[in-house]
Amino acid sequence: MDEARMNKPARAFGAARQWTRGHRAELRLAVRVTVSALLAYALSLLLHVPQVLWTVLTATIMSQLSLGRSVKATLDYFAGTLGGALFSGFVAATVPHGGQAGYLVILAVGVPPVALLAALWPRFASAPFTAVMVLLAPTIIHATPLESAVFRVIEVLLGGLVALFVSFFVLPSRAQALSVEHAAAMLRRMAGVLRQLLAGCAGPLDLARVSDIQKGLGPALARLEIFIDEARRERLARGEGHALAPLLPVLLRLRHDLVIIGRAVLEPLPGGLRETLSGRIDRVSAEGGGFLEASAGALAGGPAASLDAFEAALAAYDEDIAAYRAEGHMRALGVDDLERLFALGFALEQLHQDFKALRGWIEAFGAVGWRRGSG
Incomplete structure (x- = not known):
């Protein structure tokens, strides 16, 4: 009882400190x-x-x-x-x-x-x-x-x-810093969305579920656009160029990639193809989500994100698709199955290209440059 009473102020202080950090x-x-x-x-x-x-x-x-x-x-x-x-x-x-x-x-x-x-x-x-x-x-x-x-x-x-x-x-709060924080949060959210969507290749995801998974991305992008516009005004007031302009188009393309993936996974892959690609898609999902999370960390000042693991996973996926086609199994698939498979392949390749654009953008400006520009 006495120990619980002694710990109560410590817990209250810890909760207050945590709330302060979050606000x-x-x-x-x-x-x-x-x-x-x-x-x-x-x-x-x-x-x-x-x-x-x-x-x-x-x-x-x-x-x-x-x-x-x-x-x-x-x-x-x-x-x-x-x-x-x-x-x-x-x-x-x-x-x-x-x-x-x-x-x-x-x-x-x-x-x-x-x-x-x-x-x-x-x-x-x-x-x-x-x-x-x-x-x-x-x-x-x-x-x-x-x-x-x-x-x-x-x-x-x-x-x-x-x-x-x-x-x-007086305790200046820069919109550029808020933009970077919001962009990092968006990348983490996109990582979760990618993993949930690619799980649909193994099990059914109806349209309502896909919409529910993606519903927060649009409003988050709209808020980020406001922050970026405010950051532009800040940098103009300080006589600097607008460093954030290339960020929004990259994130818009990534969101579009996720929309295409969502359409492609409304129905699970056919049984034989699902068994063949299950491990490959899981790896693509894990490495893609990992790259997005690492990119969010890089924006916060962490190490640069590497694309090597994701590119290796995507290459393995493409190899299995090519082998499946060479063995003649594609002829047994229906038109709808083929369309979904091609749409998924297209979306993953676009995702790869936009991952490279994101990595290039982060490397060009760097986390150190962000902090200097936002301070």
Whole structure:
């Protein structure tokens, strides 16, 4: 009993440490948002900004998970604010208004164009909000619409600059590093998918099961594409080239290879052919999955992945197929069986080519280069 009580704090500490390790990016974001809010508030007081609230809100909203996302959010928010402020200021200066009816008129004139602008180009999403704030400024603060437009732009500019400063220098989290981590996780997931699909050569896999095996790959690729776009913005902001661009097409081709394999294994191979190729396919599955996992490790800074074992397994598979054909057994197969066999062979060869492309890409940039570019 006493020993269990003594171990309880240790277990709690271990669980907290493990949770912290798994949520480092989120914890860094919490610190950055807090620093942004405090710094924006202090600067607003120091510079006598009329509406401190908007500066602090802008700084906290623009502090995103990664530097690349902060850059995009700040540029988009500032573009929308500037567009909304300019147009609403022009409307307020040229359209006569006074009293409640007058404000209804300038709202009816000033809001629709910026709302349409935001609908057509999402980066101007903040324009309608800014326009309303500027047009109704006299009902909230002692300032004309033109003064409100100028103040609004200054507040957003100051808040955005604070967010970018904090994103650069306070526990920075680079989208490039997040992209590499996500790509490594995708490769590990693909390794599991490949093994599960090739198991279908020995036993039936219906369409629902194949779809279930592959269902996470599409959303994961979409998230990776977002990370890569954010990384591009980061590297542009730092005056560097875009090192991640070749990664996404390679992973897209690998996913397509898995889709073709999934179609080829909806039905198991015919009995005689299955017995002949069973060991070879198992080896191809094991070595292919192993290469993908080793590639994920290489992205994380581990040793380079070797293709030798997979190529040897694939060569042995091709030799058995050639021997089976030479012995005349192919003539006994039905059209559907032949189509599946050829589709599987084509998919494995494409997989081989895309494995080589992946290996070449990793070798060209290297895990050391990734860490240097992401730090």
